[in-house]
Amino acid sequence: MMFRRTHSKGRGALAACLLLAAGLVAGSAWADMGVAVVPTQIIYPGQEISPAALKEVEVTNPNLAGGYATRIDEVAGMISQRTLLPGRTIQVSALRQPFAVKRGTTVRLTFAVGSLVISASGTPLENASVGDVIRVRNLDSGVTVSGTVMGDGSVQVMAK
Known part of the structure; x- marks a missing residue:
C-alpha cells in the first residue's frame, strides 16, 4: 500500500483551535451550572442545621441530580431528616x-x-410544624379535638 503525505499543519492547527473552543464552551457551561450548599461537618437526623456548618460550592458535575439546596438561607434553621455528609449536596427533600x-x-x-x-389548655398528641x-x-x-398549629405555637381548634 502506498500512502500519500498531505500537509496537515493547517488542519492540525484548526483541530486544536476547535478543541480549545469546545473546552472553553464546556468550561463556561460548568460555570453556569450554579452553586450548591454542602455541609462542612456531619449533620445527623433530627439536628438543627446552623449556617456555620454550611458552605456554598460551585457545581461542576453536569450529571448531578436536581433538587439540591442552592442557598444557605434555605437550609439554615431547618431540621435534617437524614445524615448529611460533608462535601455532599443537600437534597431539599x-x-x-x-x-x-x-x-x-x-x-x-x-x-x-x-x-x-x-380558649383552654391542651396537650398535643404528636409533634407538628406550623x-x-x-x-x-x-x-x-379530657376531650380530644383536632386543630391547626399556628405560628405562635397555639392550636386553632376546628369546628365539627
Missing part, C-alpha cells in the same frame, strides 16, 4: 421545618366563631 409544638407539652387551644373566642393539623387533648375536659 431531606429537610423539614422545626416543630412548633411537641408532644406532651402544654399549648393554648383557641376556638373562634364570629366574635366569640374560647400549618399541620394535629390531635390535642383538652386538659380540663
Whole structure:
C-alpha cells in the first residue's frame, strides 16, 4: 500500500483551535451550572442545621441530580431528616421545618366563631410544624379535638 503525505499543519492547527473552543464552551457551561450548599461537618437526623456548618460550592458535575439546596438561607434553621455528609449536596427533600409544638407539652387551644373566642389548655398528641393539623387533648375536659398549629405555637381548634 502506498500512502500519500498531505500537509496537515493547517488542519492540525484548526483541530486544536476547535478543541480549545469546545473546552472553553464546556468550561463556561460548568460555570453556569450554579452553586450548591454542602455541609462542612456531619449533620445527623433530627439536628438543627446552623449556617456555620454550611458552605456554598460551585457545581461542576453536569450529571448531578436536581433538587439540591442552592442557598444557605434555605437550609439554615431547618431540621435534617437524614445524615448529611460533608462535601455532599443537600437534597431539599431531606429537610423539614422545626416543630412548633411537641408532644406532651402544654399549648393554648383557641376556638373562634364570629366574635366569640374560647380558649383552654391542651396537650398535643404528636409533634407538628406550623400549618399541620394535629390531635390535642383538652386538659380540663379530657376531650380530644383536632386543630391547626399556628405560628405562635397555639392550636386553632376546628369546628365539627
